[in-house]
Amino acid sequence: MSAPMLSIAALSVRFGGLVAVDDVTFDVAAGSTHGLIGPNGAGKTTMFNLISGLTPPTSGAIRLADREINDLPSWKRAALGLSRTFQNIRVFPEMTLAENVATGLHPSLVQGFPAILTRLGGFAASERRARDIAMEQLEFVGLAAKARQRAGDLPYGDQRRLEIARALANQPRLLMLDEPAAGMNPSEKLELLGLLERLKGRGLTMLVVEHDMKFVMRLCDRISVINFGRKIAEGAPAEVRANADVIEAYLGAKVARGLEKGA
Ligand SMILES: Nc1ncnc2c1ncn2[C@@H]1O[C@H](COP(=O)(O)OP(=O)(O)OP(=O)(O)O)[C@@H](O)[C@H]1O
Ligand SMILES: [Mg+2]
Structure with a gap:
């Protein structure tokens, strides 16, 4: 077994009274495509900010390949081969x-x-x-x-x-994508999927946050699920899809949204 490309160990961050990422541990195997999913507000983007160095963790460790990167500024992490995109697009218009x-x-x-x-x-x-x-x-x-x-x-x-x-x-050695398919129509999504599959074919390691479950399930080798900052499940797409806690987390979120709409 080769060492993981990314290793997250007991990572937490607290914003005032809110523990946005709560004692999360997972590995991203080198060459794999790993999904990070969970309802709105679960802590996915916060996790990306921790990994890329925009937010300092309260506790825990982050390793990129053979190196602990906790104390490195984000530009040094980038120089080590960590790249990301943003949920709210950041291009220079x-x-x-x-x-x-x-x-x-x-x-x-x-x-x-x-x-x-x-x-x-x-x-x-x-x-x-x-x-x-x-x-x-x-x-x-x-x-x-x-x-x-x-x-x-x-x-x-x-x-x-x-x-x-x-x-x-x-x-990059690790490419992190925060909701790459958001706002895309079905044909754009299909095109994006093809593009990411080509990157996968080149052996690039990817960590992908995405709400489109069909997209995630098709693309990813393994998926971690977080809810209220905590990891609640992890496994191959089929395992995750069948996991009762995952279904409840999503169903719970949907019901809550439905109630908001009805209010
Ligand atoms: N800098 C911050 N200060 C205070 N609270 C924050 C900060 N950043 C995020 N949060 C809170 O942390 C929680 C997790 O937010 P985050 O953006 O990581 O969720 P997410 O899983 O990416 O959700 P979405 O699917 O909607 O993008 C939310 O309750 C959010 O309001
Ligand atoms: Mg987000």
Whole structure:
């Protein structure tokens, strides 16, 4: 057995009186696609913020491959190969698609800058390399034809794929996607599924938060379920689907939403 790509051990975070993530432990196997599901407010995005370094944990440990990353700032975690997208899309609307993707380039790909600057023509060469890599990622997500357009003019589904292209420019070892299919129509979802399956085929490790159960069940090898910050189940998609606690957590949430609507 190879070591997990991501290891979460007894992780908790408290916001005032609320324990948003409560003593959660799980591993993401290298090369696997792992789902993280649970009702609204369960703590999924908070978990992503803990892993990517935007929120400091109250207790617990996070390991990326062979390294504990708890105390590293988020940019260092990114440099180690941790990439993510955001539930609320974060593209730079005034920049072109290519420029947006270039902001995600791994430091090693732009590190050459100062040395290159001392050589005539080197700057252009390095810029060209950055542009080539950005174009490669746009090509991969199917947005190459729009590379020079303003990101803010893109339809919603395209913005989600642009975020994935930017995350890929970091040459991640672990790609974390927070609701990648949200707001997409069925054909966009199918296209996204194909894209993520190709990444899976390349051996990329992924952690995916998604509310569309059909999408999650098709894509993931293993799924962890959280509810009110606590892990309530974990297993292969079929096991999770049949788990009584999971059904209750979702049914409970649906009933609660139904009551809100009826009120
Ligand atoms: N910075 C914060 N300060 C205080 N409370 C927070 C903070 N961030 C999240 N929370 C609370 O933590 C809980 C978990 O929120 P989180 O966004 O992680 O849920 P989620 O599982 O991603 O839900 P959704 O499916 O709706 O995106 C919620 O009750 C939320 O209000
Ligand atoms: Mg969320």
